[in-house]
Amino acid sequence: MASSEDMKAFVRIVDLGSFAKAADDLRITPSALSKLVSRLEDRLGVRLLTRTTRRLALTSEGTLFLERAREVLELIDLAEADVASARARPKGLLRVNSSTGFARQTLLHAIPEFLRRYPEVTVDLSLTDKLIDPVAEQVDVVLRGSPTSGSDMVARQLAESRRVICAAPSYLARAGTPCSATELTGHNCIPLSGQSSMTTWPLASGDDLVRFQPSGNFGCDNVGMLFDLAVQGHGIVRLADFVVGQAVREGRLIEILADINRSDPISLWAVMPKGRFRAPRVQAFLDFMGEWLEA
The missing domain is CATH 3.40.190.10 (Periplasmic binding protein-like II)
Structure with a gap:
């Protein structure tokens, strides 16, 4: 039966992709680590790794052993954490x-x-x-x-938050501040692409709910990039308060259409x-x- 230390050594070899790196991490020599794996393979009666001068590759048995070894090591960590958590300092x-x-x-x-x-x-x-x-x-x-x-x-x-429609003061000074879904149509709205839940902006129009389709001269699947574009005055965005809240409080962004923006809590x-x-x-x-x- 493989010991937890054998499993830990095997997992480190796979994670780091190198006997030399794993040996350095475990503070043993590469030759000692190689012998450890050889003894482990002998006990199991199967080859776990295919070793060449350039790379390591898991065999099918090695893939299964890696999965089970991770599970065992996670359970050990959990048991130790349960015992120690009452007295241990975060470190x-x-x-x-x-x-x-x-x-x-x-x-x-x-x-x-x-x-x-x-x-x-x-x-x-x-x-x-x-x-x-x-x-x-x-x-x-x-x-x-x-x-x-x-x-x-x-x-x-x-925590819970909401999505905020906002733009930079420089953009609003240049393009005007929209007050309705109809007025928003003429503005450069920068959508968050790649997320189906963000393809439309739910806006109130009288007693109805309008699914506004944002369109502009730019789109991006990265929230951080959208934030930067908005702060630099390139257009209007609709992002979580987690992301834009600080900028709104500092005045770098201005929330607009708050009275008609309909957002389920996120x-x-x-x-x-x-x-x-x-x-x-x-x-x-x-x-x-x-x-x-x-x-």
Whole structure:
């Protein structure tokens, strides 16, 4: 039977793609690590890795063993976290993944304060607007506008917000301020492409609800880029208050059409692998972000 240390060594080799890098990470020699894997393969009676001078490749048995090894190591981490969480101080490396817009406009301000409060924690922040697999990407917390499903995941709602229609003062001074859905038609509206829920803007028109189709000379699937375009005066955007709220409060953006903008509440979720949910550094980050967003 493989020990947890053997499993941990095997997983590190796969994750880092190199015996030399994994050996350095585990603080053993490459030859010792190679012998460890050979003994593991001998005990299992199968080949786990195909090794050449240029690359490593998993065999079909290696792929299955990797999946099961990750599950076992996650369970060990969970057991240790359960025992230690009552007394442990938040410390160690916290890996967080976020959408670019939320990171640049909210986490940019929140994380420095979090680190001041918890000086023994180090944050590694990765940014992408696409959904990721926290287990495969070795991420502790994923922050997104919708929870990721799956029995191996834990989702916690951190806050609720709304979408805001806004533009820079320079744009409104140049193009005028629309007061209705009809007047909005003549403006340069910058849509968030690639998301079906954002293809139309729900606006009230008398007793009716109009599904306004935003159109302009530019579109983008990156929230951070849309924010920058709006601040620079290129057009009108409709983005979450999580993203534009600070800029609105500072006057860099001005909210418009607030009386007719109809937006269902949108939530911010933290999604985590079950094995990391109870780690003190993760719990501290979740509690802090909940407080920060509420404030």
